[in-house]
Amino acid sequence: MSDANQNGDSQKKSYHKKATGLALQTAEKHSRDHDLKLYGSCFCPFVQRVWISLELKQLPYQYIEVDPYKKPKSLLDVNPRGLVPALRHGDWGCYESTVLMEYVRLPAAALRGLKPMLTRFKLEDLQEGEPLLPPDAKTRAHSRLWSDHINRHIIPSFYRYLQEQDTEKQVTFAGELKDQIAKIASDADPNGPFFLGSSMSFVDVQMAPWVIRMEKVLKPYRGWPSAEKGSRWAKWVSAIEEHHAVKATTSDDGLYLDSYERYAENRPDTSQLAKAINSGRGLP
Template identity: 40%
Template sequence: MTEQKNYHLKCTGAALDTVTQHSEAEDITLFGSCFCPFVQRVWIALEYLQIPYKYYEVDPYKKPADLLEVSPKGLVPGLKLHKYTPPRGLNESTVILEYFEDLAANTTKRSLLPADPYARALVRLQCDHISRSLVPTFYRFLQAQEESAQIEHGKEFRSGLETLVTLFERAESEIVQGGGAAGVGEQKALGAGLGLWLEGGNLSLSDVMVGPWIFRASNVLKHYRGFELPSGHKFEAWIARLFAHPAFKATCSTEELYLDSYERYAQNRPNTSQVANAINSGKPLP
């Protein structure tokens, strides 16, 4: 029998360089795990919003006491906030993202969202779809063992990506084209915060929310399920902008780390994780 691969415990490649650059004490410590997409989300946001932080690698499956102190379910990401005495904790990637957005508004003045309330709502609609549909479908597809189930869930994942594209197109058409912009400069201003879907756009909350799974679709799903991301000029251009973005690249390890770390999901091994158990029992993700 070929040897089973296990999850990694240390970043590699560009992510390892970033970890090395963020090894000194700061007001925020990010408790992370090198393979975890929920961690990668908040890590990209820290990089993009230029919020100072220290990266601290933990094994969430071992439930170390210092992780449980900041994240009650023992899930990564967790934050330790040293500006409070005693220090406080925060968990849940989506909540942490909003926290960083609020922090940056008062400090670095950078943002992952457009300024206009309706445009912000459209980005949040994209995020809602990512959380409730795309992310669980990724795991259902990867964990499916029967060929028929793999085909069914592969279709669901592809259709989830298509829905995301529809939501991107809606924001583009309502805000940029429907915004009555006279020239390229005005169009760019209206599109600010709507994400990398727009040529010349900035990273958005939805790019950050979905990017880690798109990346794992490009390597893990491709390797284990033969999945190919949608083709087409606009989709490919979006992916290229996303994968080349400095904040995104800085948090990526090398492909081997992901392939090894996800073998247990692809084989649907028992007790892989709380996420895997939730998928197998039809319960909501933790």
């Protein structure tokens, strides 16, 4: 049976429903029942943001693969909008990748409610490592400002470029995406390799899934060029691509090529996001 977004043609590629490669290994490692549950879809970049955050913080959690277009009740119970990612923590749930990334930062107060976790981990273990959002208020505001830039400019430019069928307009949208990237790269720590310096933090995780998809989706479908050798952007891209938490949540190339064919052909009924882009609305 073909999916709605195969546009009636079962020969067309569709989105994958199971991770592959290292992401599959990570999903299997986290398949056991746990109080902290991530409802995700293997191809989804918004999910990957939260998944990277969980891996980065080495938190115990359960990964549950769901089909966001079929919207099972378990997903709707947490997110009435029916989008992934959604996070359930005991009898509480929440959604929206940026919001969830802040939650995964898990302040000590929230951890106190996590009984099963505390039996396996000491509280101080969980607080180890760099926080995703820096402790200094001004640097935190700086991170949130650029997180807003990613959500408001970089991501919409990415999809406008990918969904556009007219080759001249594709050139325009590629230029827009490059400009938006240049803006954020010019405000990154000059030495890097990450946005704030030597370690991965909030802004890097927000960007990472699209950096991965620039190489695995925009390059094959639109001829997106590799970052210019020696540039600050190239340094950032390779630090993101080489990071263990990014690798652990990334599937093999074929999964992305197949899952994004519907976007590259701008098929009707692809997703809420694709519709929003086509009608000039903001992201769902």
